[in-house]
Amino acid sequence: MRYKLLGKSGLRVSELCLGTMTFGNDWGWGAEKDESKKLFDLFIKSDGNFIDTSNNYTNGTGEKFIGEFTKSDRDHFVIATKYTLTERKSDPNFGGNHRKNMMRSIEGSLQRLNTDHIDLFYLHMWDYVTPIEEVMRALDDLVRAGKILYIGMSDTPAWVVSQANTLADLRGWSRLVALQAPYSIADRALERDLIPMATAHDMSVLTWGVLEGGELTGKYNSPTDEPKRSSDTSEKIKKIASLLMDIAKEVNGTPSQVAINWARQQSKNIIPIIGARSEKHLKDNLGCLDFELTQEQMQRLNDSSPIDLGFPHSFLSSDHVRGLIFGETFSKISI
Numbered sequence: 001m002r003y004k005l006l007g008k009s010g011l012r013v014s015e016l017c018l019g020t021m022t023f024g025n026d027w028g029w030g031a032e033k034d035e036s037k038k039l040f041d042l043f044i045k046s047d048g049n050f051i052d053t054s055n056n057y058t059n060g061t062g063e064k065f066i067g068e069f070t071k072s073d074r075d076h077f078v079i080a081t082k083y084t085l086t087e088r089k090s091d092p093n094f095g096g097n098h099r100k101n102m103m104r105s106i107e108g109s110l111q112r113l114n115t116d117h118i119d120l121f122y123l124h125m126w127d128y129v130t131p132i133e134e135v136m137r138a139l140d141d142l143v144r145a146g147k148i149l150y151i152g153m154s155d156t157p158a159w160v161v162s163q164a165n166t167l168a169d170l171r172g173w174s175r176l177v178a179l180q181a182p183y184s185i186a187d188r189a190l191e192r193d194l195i196p197m198a199t200a201h202d203m204s205v206l207t208w209g210v211l212e213g214g215e216l217t218g219k220y221n222s223p224t225d226e227p228k229r230s231s232d233t234s235e236k237i238k239k240i241a242s243l244l245m246d247i248a249k250e251v252n253g254t255p256s257q258v259a260i261n262w263a264r265q266q267s268k269n270i271i272p273i274i275g276a277r278s279e280k281h282l283k284d285n286l287g288c289l290d291f292e293l294t295q296e297q298m299q300r301l302n303d304s305s306p307i308d309l310g311f312p313h314s315f316l317s318s319d320h321v322r323g324l325i326f327g328e329t330f331s332k333i334s335i
Contacts, residue, residue, distance in 0.1 A: 001048055002014075003015065003049075007152075007176070007203045007204045008201075009177045011078065011150060011177075013049065015264070016260075016274055016286070018043045018275070019208065020057065020066060021053075021054075021058070022036070022275055023036040023057065023062040023065045024036070024058030024065060025058070025061075026059045027059075030058055031278075035277075035278070036065050036069075039276060039278075040069045042282055042283060050271070051077055051078065051079050052081075053079070054082040055081060055105050055108060060108070060112050063081060066079065070113075074115055079115070079118060080152070080178075081118055081120075082123070082124035083124060084101070084105075085125065096129060096130060099135075103138070110147065116147075117146060118147065120151070121148040121152070122151070123135060123139075123153045123154065125156070126153070132160065132163055136168050136171075137173065151174055152177060152203075153176055154180035156179075158193035159193075161201070176203060180207075180208065181205070182209040183208075184263065186212050186216060186237055190207075191307055192313065195266075204269055210263045211260070212237060215237045216241050216255060216256070216259045218242075218254075220233040220238060221238050236305075240304050240305055243304050247293070247297050251293070251297075257287050258297075260274065261288045262293065262298065265292065274286070
């Protein structure tokens, strides 16, 4: 395992992040404590130091497990958690992006994680209600109080994230260093605005759903005893999974490893979040570190799932519009 700088910071994080939504069986499908510890130990044995969780994952059990697992060497780990999602559905202030919920959530997370600080604290989902000034000032207050070290946003529109960092730069507040969002070869929507925005703001992009809930592993393409989350996999997914299986044979790997490496090699900013419910699956995912895809293989994968960037991107990149802007000189300009 190698390490990357987290966005525009000096913090070193492993090139893969361990997702822990499966830590705890409160939701009926996760891993019990002993199995969760095995997954954690396997990731650490591979030199991983970056752990992702949330205040609501398995009703807080995930944070409790991580607190116990990291207690003996807390400063070695980079722990990321989140706030926003409600913990009391009947109370209007137990969810959302506002300061009151943020402060309540951070205290609960600190207690469950058995720590005095959180390395990376995300806003989990944009609520379209709270003023961005309130969010960024409250996050900066927590940084100045030493309760969190770095901040990020998850599942939030690009214009909100960009506004937040611009505001932080103008006011001298802590800026966002990480973005978290879904991204896979089957779902490339991030390439429209979020990835270019993150690149412009020098933010790391933590990607979840890189295997589409297991649909890109190939197990949906043929009969298997492997447990399946979905019973209605699209033909598009099956076609992409078939290509992943073909390339896996070429590199002596697995479809999962190829899918993860496709995401890793799309941008230097990207850090895939890998999660699993068994040692077998996590070990397989970690095997992606043993090889890289060739440019030809990357192109074949890209061609299997083209993305329509939509307006204004497709409009502005057309030859006609470039001609209107640059005349006959576009090809002569170094960009």
